[in-house]
Amino acid sequence: MNWFIIFITSSVGKKLVMAFTGLCFVLFIIVHLFGNLTIFLGKESFLSYVEDLHRSHKYLIPLAEVFLLIFGLLHIVFGLVLYIQNLKARPISYNLRKNAGGRTVGSGTMPYTGLFLLIFISLHLVRFRFVEKITQNDFTILINTFNNLGYVIFYILAMVALGLHLSHGIWSSFQTFGVNHPKYNGLIEKGGILLSILFAVGFASIPIYIFTKLS
Amino acid sequence: MNGTINLTLKVWRQPGPGQKGKFEIYQAKDINIHMSFLEMLDVVNEELILSGKDPIAFDHDCREGICGMCGAVVNGKAHGPKKGTTLCQLHMRHFRDGDTIVIEPFRSKAFPIIRDLVVDRSAFDEIIIAGGYISVNTGSAPDANSIPVPPQNAELAMDAAACIGCGACVAQCPNGSAMLFVASKVSHLALLPQGRPEAAKRVLSMTGRMKELGFGNCGNERECEAVCPKQISISHIARLNREFLKAGLFSRET
Ligand code: HEM
Ligand code: FES
Numbered sequence: 001m002n003w004f005i006i007f008i009t010s011s012v013g014k015k016l017v018m019a020f021t022g023l024c025f026v027l028f029i030i031v032h033l034f035g036n037l038t039i040f041l042g043k044e045s046f047l048s049y050v051e052d053l054h055r056s057h058k059y060l061i062p063l064a065e066v067f068l069l070i071f072g073l074l075h076i077v078f079g080l081v082l083y084i085q086n087l088k089a090r091p092i093s094y095n096l097r098k099n100a101g102g103r104t105v106g107s108g109t110m111p112y113t114g115l116f117l118l119i120f121i122s123l124h125l126v127r128f129r130f131v132e133k134i135t136q137n138d139f140t141i142l143i144n145t146f147n148n149l150g151y152v153i154f155y156i157l158a159m160v161a162l163g164l165h166l167s168h169g170i171w172s173s174f175q176t177f178g179v180n181h182p183k184y185n186g187l188i189e190k191g192g193i194l195l196s197i198l199f200a201v202g203f204a205s206i207p208i209y210i211f212t213k214l215s
Numbered sequence: 216m217n218g219t220i221n222l223t224l225k226v227w228r229q230p231g232p233g234q235k236g237k238f239e240i241y242q243a244k245d246i247n248i249h250m251s252f253l254e255m256l257d258v259v260n261e262e263l264i265l266s267g268k269d270p271i272a273f274d275h276d277c278r279e280g281i282c283g284m285c286g287a288v289v290n291g292k293a294h295g296p297k298k299g300t301t302l303c304q305l306h307m308r309h310f311r312d313g314d315t316i317v318i319e320p321f322r323s324k325a326f327p328i329i330r331d332l333v334v335d336r337s338a339f340d341e342i343i344i345a346g347g348y349i350s351v352n353t354g355s356a357p358d359a360n361s362i363p364v365p366p367q368n369a370e371l372a373m374d375a376a377a378c379i380g381c382g383a384c385v386a387q388c389p390n391g392s393a394m395l396f397v398a399s400k401v402s403h404l405a406l407l408p409q410g411r412p413e414a415a416k417r418v419l420s421m422t423g424r425m426k427e428l429g430f431g432n433c434g435n436e437r438e439c440e441a442v443c444p445k446q447i448s449i450s451h452i453a454r455l456n457r458e459f460l461k462a463g464l465f466s467r468e469t
Pocket of ligand 2: 274275276277278279280281282283284285286301302303304
């Protein structure tokens with residue numbers, strides 16, 4: 001077999017793929033969040049941001065989308081394989097199992113928050129990406145989506161899932177890459193949690209703002 | 216503090232490998248609080264034998280926390296509630312009169328149950344066979360001293376070498392992974408000059424063997440380090456990960 005396939009399908013290799021793709025998503029959502037927050041500057045700012053993005057990065061955007069798609073598929077497939085292998089490693093579970101102090105809410109729910117994010121991302125793309133934008137624009141789609149309380153609640157729940165996933169995921173990716181040193185462990189752990197909270201609050205603020213102020 | 220306590224034990228009993236097991240309830244009466252957990256089981260076993268029943272099978276050897284033979288999941292934690300101790304070094308003063316204690320074997324696909332609380336941990340030997348050693352004779356003590364080892368590396372290597380191979384890391388890991396065990400061996404040898412020549416080959420073949428034997432994948436849950444009787448840090452897993460990256464991408468080994 002090709003050495004690279006052996007490398008990335010090994011036990012540690014699969015984790016490296018999860019960590020690499022996961023961190024790429026983190027970079028993406030940083031940019032995505034800053035862009036989306038232009039909604040707070042008003043309709044014109046938001047629409048001109050969207051237009052600029054697609055006009056001045058004609059090639060960058062489709063390229064990024066292709067990479068996000070490939071990385072997304074890798075993250076999902078490898079995540080599921082890891083999940084199944086890990087279940088198989090303990091066919092008979094404990095009658096009584098307690099947390100010894102390492103596990104967190106985030107780390108213990110990775111596959112579940114992950115699957116919820118998969119559902120969210122699919123619906124999110126159907127609603128905002130694969131939609132006709134001739135009779136409507138990104139602003140009207142946004143308003144029409146978030147004047148519906150059901151959507152707002154679903155989005156908030158999804159952002160809680162994102163925050164939980166990343167509260168473990170960011171630190172965990174660094175550990176997977178072997179970045180663990182007393183000099184900066186505190187920064188990675190606390191920074192990871194702070195970022196997760198900022199992502200969750202930042203993204204969730206948009207549907208709440210639209211529902212309460214703009215619709 | 217002096218005294219005795221009475222306990223209710225809920226113990227996993229299983230007559231043999233692959234057979235159906237179940238929990239049995241036993242009363243442990245007048246247990247001296249200075250006894251170790253295994254001595255408490257000895258007392259219960261004596262009564263079982265006197266009343267014509269099969270004693271509870273459990274592994275043990277040194278009973279001083281250095282051999283790695285003992286171990287069970289006690290009240291949901293490998294080696295019981297106290298940090299940094301093996302089951303043989305857990306004393307009954309950490310329990311209260313009237314407590315119910317649930318005792319289960321280490322559960323992992325790679326550690327089949329032999330009987331009651333005794334599990335077969337030869338999978339660990341298999342992992343060691345895959346590369347947990349140095350193939351050349353490194354000489355006797357004076358020879359070893361002729362190779363300079365920075366004291367901080369010697370200290371870190373010693374921390375990793377403290378692993379007694381008890382298997383608590385596997386037992387506690389939500390994924391049934393043996394990463395802390397493998398990392399201890401990889402890290403220990405990777406930190407010393409004698410271990411460097413085979414470092415790349417070692418990390419790839421030991422982690423590969425771990426997977427083949429049916430252990431799970433590390434999820435960085437940190438449960439292993441929390442129950443490790445030698446309190447081996449997951450920073451050794453990070454070192455394994457670095458060795459793995461280096462070996463996988465930059466060495467000639469696959
Ligand atoms: C699309 C749905 C998703 C699924 C099904 C999913 C699933 C998973 C699973 C199961 C893990 C744990 C792997 C393991 O440690 O065994 C994981 C880790 C991770 N995920 Fe996701 N995830 C998804 C989306 C995301 C998103 C949107 C992000 C980032 C914005 C993300 C970032 C991460 C990171 C950083 C890790 C940590 C990798 C590591 O532990 O080294 N994931 N994911
Ligand atoms: S019996 Fe040797 S470590 Fe417990």
